[in-house]
Amino acid sequence: MGEVFLDGVVKRFGRVTAVNGVTLRIRDGEFFVLLGPSGCGKTTTLRLIAGLEFPDEGRIYIDGEDVTYKDPKDRNVAMVFQNYALYPHMTVFDNIAFPLYMRRRELGLTKEEIRKRVVEVARLLRIDDLLNRKPGQLSGGQQQRVALARALVRRPRVWLMDEPLSNLDALLRLAMRAELKKLQKDLGITTVYVTHDQAEAMSMADRIAVMNEGRVVQVGSPEDVYLEPRHVFVATFIGAPPMNLIECKIVEGVGPNPALECPGFTRPLPGDAARVVEARGIKSVYLGVRPEFIAISKAETPGSIPGIVYVVEPLGSEHVVNVNIGEDTILKVKVLGLREKLRPGDKVYLNIDWSKVKIFDKATGEVLA
Amino acid sequence: MGRRRTSLTPILFIIPAFLFILTIVIGPSLATVYMSFSVEGKLTLEKYFEVVTETSPKKALVLLPEGLEPPPWGALVHNIVWMAIHIPLVTLLGLFLAYILRYTIGSSIVKAIIFIGMVIPMVVGGLIIRFMFDKDVGVVPIVFDVLGLESLAKTWTSYPQLSLLALILGSVWLWTGFSLTVYSAALHAIPASYIEAARIDGAGHWHIFWKIVFPLVKPATIIVVIMTMLWDLKIFDIVYVATLGGPGGSSNVLALVMYLYMARAIDYNAAAVVAVILTLLTIPPGLWLALRGVRSGR
Numbered sequence: 009m010g011e012v013f014l015d016g017v018v019k020r021f022g023r024v025t026a027v028n029g030v031t032l033r034i035r036d037g038e039f040f041v042l043l044g045p046s047g048c049g050k051t052t053t054l055r056l057i058a059g060l061e062f063p064d065e066g067r068i069y070i071d072g073e074d075v076t077y078k079d080p081k082d083r084n085v086a087m088v089f090q091n092y093a094l095y096p097h098m099t100v101f102d103n104i105a106f107p108l109y110m111r112r113r114e115l116g117l118t119k120e121e122i123r124k125r126v127v128e129v130a131r132l133l134r135i136d137d138l139l140n141r142k143p144g145q146l147s148g149g150q151q152q153r154v155a156l157a158r159a160l161v162r163r164p165r166v167w168l169m170d171e172p173l174s175n176l177d178a179l180l181r182l183a184m185r186a187e188l189k190k191l192q193k194d195l196g197i198t199t200v201y202v203t204h205d206q207a208e209a210m211s212m213a214d215r216i217a218v219m220n221e222g223r224v225v226q227v228g229s230p231e232d233v234y235l236e237p238r239h240v241f242v243a244t245f246i247g248a249p250p251m252n253l254i255e256c257k258i259v260e261g262v263g264p265n266p267a268l269e270c271p272g273f274t275r276p277l278p279g280d281a282a283r284v285v286e287a288r289g290i291k292s293v294y295l296g297v298r299p300e301f302i303a304i305s306k307a308e309t310p311g312s313i314p315g316i317v318y319v320v321e322p323l324g325s326e327h328v329v330n331v332n333i334g335e336d337t338i339l340k341v342k343v344l345g346l347r348e349k350l351r352p353g354d355k356v357y358l359n360i361d362w363s364k365v366k367i368f369d370k371a372t373g374e375v376l377a
Numbered sequence: 378m379g380r381r382r383t384s385l386t387p388i389l390f391i392i393p394a395f396l397f398i399l400t401i402v403i404g405p406s407l408a409t410v411y412m413s414f415s416v417e418g419k420l421t422l423e424k425y426f427e428v429v430t431e432t433s434p435k436k437a438l439v440l441l442p443e444g445l446e447p448p449p450w451g452a453l454v455h456n457i458v459w460m461a462i463h464i465p466l467v468t469l470l471g472l473f474l475a476y477i478l479r480y481t482i483g484s485s486i487v488k489a490i491i492f493i494g495m496v497i498p499m500v501v502g503g504l505i506i507r508f509m510f511d512k513d514v515g516v517v518p519i520v521f522d523v524l525g526l527e528s529l530a531k532t533w534t535s536y537p538q539l540s541l542l543a544l545i546l547g548s549v550w551l552w553t554g555f556s557l558t559v560y561s562a563a564l565h566a567i568p569a570s571y572i573e574a575a576r577i578d579g580a581g582h583w584h585i586f587w588k589i590v591f592p593l594v595k596p597a598t599i600i601v602v603i604m605t606m607l608w609d610l611k612i613f614d615i616v617y618v619a620t621l622g623g624p625g626g627s628s629n630v631l632a633l634v635m636y637l638y639m640a641r642a643i644d645y646n647a648a649a650v651v652a653v654i655l656t657l658l659t660i661p662p663g664l665w666l667a668l669r670g671v672r673s674g675r
Contacts, residue, residue, distance in 0.1 A: 058577055059576075059577070060577070079576070080577040081576060081577065081578075081579040081580070081581070086577060086578075087574065089570045089573070090570075091570055093570035093573070095574075095575075095589060095593075096593070097592040097595075098592075106578055106588075107579055110578055110579035111579045114579075158574075158578070162579075
């Protein structure tokens with residue numbers, strides 16, 4: 009069991025509002041990622057769930073129990089810190105056993121039972137041969153496992169992780185990502201995971217909460233936040249390279265609907281977007297399209313947008329082609345297996361998959377259609 | 378030739394400093410050791426025997442008591458008693474204060490006040506101790522008077538039962554600033570996440586302090602204990618000013634005995650003997666601390 013519910017939580021540090029009215033419902037057994045740039049309030053949110061900070065407003069519930077002002081030790085949550093926070097003067101065994109020793113009476117554990125549970129969890133994380141070492145004698149990856157073991161050993165209701173992979177080198181990080189996700193799924197512990205790395209969030213999460221300036225901008229599955237961003241911020245924060253944004257004006261159309269006047273092309277506005285635009289009197293918008301939803305060709309087809317190749321970035325399996333479509337607007341196009349050799353200065357034609365296009369209000373950044 | 382000159386260069390640089398140390402440190406030290414063994418031109422242990430077996434309370438190093446008696450117990454015993462009370466008090470008080478002041482607003486002001494004891498001259502410190510334990514103006518007897526403890530509401534430095542204790546407690550005040558400063562720096566170096574991790578893992582204040590904080594400040598504890606030990610062995614000024622070892626030698630210490638042999642009894646050989654004994658006591662902890670620093674590359 010481990011359902012976490014944050015209800016309108018606000019946390020201020022002096023004049024700075026770190027967390028500004030966050031409401032989240034994290035389901036039991038879910039791998040939930042808080043994603044955002046540094047300073048967006050994601051770590052503070054995690055610390056509020058842990059009980060290391062108390063909110064100024066709002067309530068926090070774990071399994072329906074109000075824990076808003078409870079001490080961390082009374083919440084039955086475990087946390088993995090960015091720097092692992094392993095106690096340097098204790099052996100790996102003592103580090104992992106520490107949470108059990110602290111609750112020995114409460115859990116009614118004997119020394120032998122503690123030993124058994126430590127060995128069991130150490131075996132699970134394949135660190136059972138390191139139990140007599142001190143943290144200083146371990147590699148980064150091993151320290152990481154010890155930190156995970158310490159957080160697992162007392163079977164917490166919620167597992168909290170504050171950028172636990174950011175201190176590992178790139179290869180190990182990729183390996184640990186998969187391993188951590190597998191572990192979480194096998195054990196079924198509700199996990200709240202903080203990261204600023206969108207690729208990490210996409211690959212591990214069941215659901216992601218994208219945060220910016222203390223607020224939750226969007227909550228959804230990785231596919232949701234990737235394909236259906238509700239805000240320009242989400243569109244540009246998630247994806248590598250991020251979504252292309254083209255600044256367009258709303259003009260009188262040929263038919264009943266207004267049209268979009270964009271650099272290099274003009275196009276009628278789809279029906280649902282047109283209604284919102286007219287109702288709110290919006291004059292300029294961003295047209296958002298992911299780099300993989302643009303096709304590039306040297307041959308002109310009806311409706312294609314002409315452009316000049318600006319630069320080509322080869323990324324191994326794929327290429328990112330930067331194309332200038334006029335008025336200094338550069339679109340990034342992701343191409344799997346480049347069929348024709350493209351050089352800077354080549355004239356090309358772009359075909360946008362219009363079913364995947366998003367339209368955002370330029371003033372508020374909110375999605376219109 | 379050129380190569381030979383390069384190997385001589387470091388020696389040339391060392392020579393002035395070495396000559397300086399030779400004339401003002403090593404020479405007099407060796408002379409003192411020689412003097413402690415020399416009686417009328419002969420090298421003998423006679424003086425050592427004389428000084429160690431001395432029974433006059435004002436000069437004795439060790440007095441064997443018959444049962445439980447108040448001081449004087451001899452200067453060496455006084456020094457040991459001093460360490461036994463002073464080291465734990467200063468260590469724990471410094472750590473405790475540093476720990477609670479770490480999370481307190483305005484703690485720098487409190488720390489500065491405590492640190493005053495370190496800054497003022499020891500002679501002034503000795504005088505303040507004398508006043509602090511005076512029946513009419515001293516805060517300690519007045520507090521005990523209010524509490525109704527007649528036996529402690531008197532001038533402590535005038536009674537053999539209390540004079541040594543008065544000096545030791547006074548020196549706690551003078552020396553806690555040192556321990557507080559060292560511990561403050563050590564606590565500052567502990568990452569906040571260690572404490573936070575322990576809080577989440579279910580540790581209360583008591584466990585966090587003893588299981589996490591205390592082991593992590595162990596290097597600071599070693600420094601504080603050894604430096605305090607050395608300070609206690611060398612203690613002189615506050616005793617000289619506050620009690621002059623009295624009454625009746627009840628608060629005598631080694632350094633004061635050495636001074637009394639030298640300045641009052643004009644017995645330089647006996648003074649040299651006490652000096653050698655005092656040095657032998659301070660060398661092991663000092664050397665251990667220095668070598669420990671060398672080993673860990675500090």
